[in-house]
Amino acid sequence: MNNVYFPKDEDSLNFVLNVYASEVKDRADWIVRRYKNFDTDSMDVMTILKTSIDIIGDAIVIDRIINGTGARKNEREIVKERVRLIHDRWPGLNNLNLPENLGKVRNDYEHFDTRLDQWAKASERKIIIDNNMTPPGIFQNAKEKEVIRNYYDGVLYFWNKGVVLKDVVKWATDVSYEMFKSH
Template sequence: MFAGKLYYLSNIYFQEEGGESMSVFTEEILDRYKREIILKAKWTYDSIVEGLGVWNAIAEGKHDGKAEEVIRRFVSGITYAMSIVRILNVAGARNSSRAQIRVDAIKNKWPNLPDAPQGLKQIRDDLEHFEERLDTWAFTSSSHSIVDLNLGMSPEGLGSFFGVEEKELLRNVDLENNFLFWNHKVKLKEVLDWAQKLKEEIEK
């Protein structure tokens, strides 16, 4: 583990260790992170747009598909988006020292990158730890009803009408294009806009 202070000199990033300086990040190395962020931003955008396109086609009777085909694409977009968030943040990194150097270098190079949409991390955590959410449902649901893989619904309306509990609401999307899980949500349009703005900012 490195010890000491981080310095920025001529686009090369140094970590002082035991009185010596070690070159850590160069422009070439930063470019590799840049290309990865751009790639994941494109995958995020494309996945969500494809999901919306399939949803519209189903609604118009032009596609004999199922809601799970749409939600699968939304889940992919959310997963790609969160992989960008992990590049841009230290939280959750196994090697926090290296992660901090990486994050500082990226933010020094591109100081105006937009913040991730509210709710993105929580929804992604719900999806990644789906088995734990099912465990909670299995042990706490009184009726063991389950509402999953639905499009164009409202958790508030469904809950009040059918008496569905919060932990029985899993992967659903409402009419305002919010991806819902329990009482958590992320606006898919905000994820789209964020991915596009991020790509534009880092390509400058």
């Protein structure tokens, strides 16, 4: 074992990797619970958007744990080793692809202040459309940077990039399953 940052002995390494696996399982369970209780007919738009963003937030944590996405420069070596160890332990993770646009939405979500700065600079009309439940494109004259959060028919649109929530739930469930199927 050529570990630099993680334990070299198998028992300690198993313990450490199982802590990561438990966190993934908890996050996946939270995602599933939120989605099961997701009733857009009885929820107001703010609750729908907050629940959607919470689902995305937990998926982001799972992605960061198993893929190292978004690691800072000073963290890259330990993260690279962690990701290698996780994927060596659970090779089925290599076959699971992130839901479409999850990475882009994650980036916009994590850098929300920067996106607002870009809007402030780019929007000539200084209008913003936010907290909606409408079909995409209904605001025909709205430019890309003018529509922040919108939910419609199972899709969270964040800065006009859509993520299908049921795809996020399936991905998180599949990741958790891969990490616990042999336990």
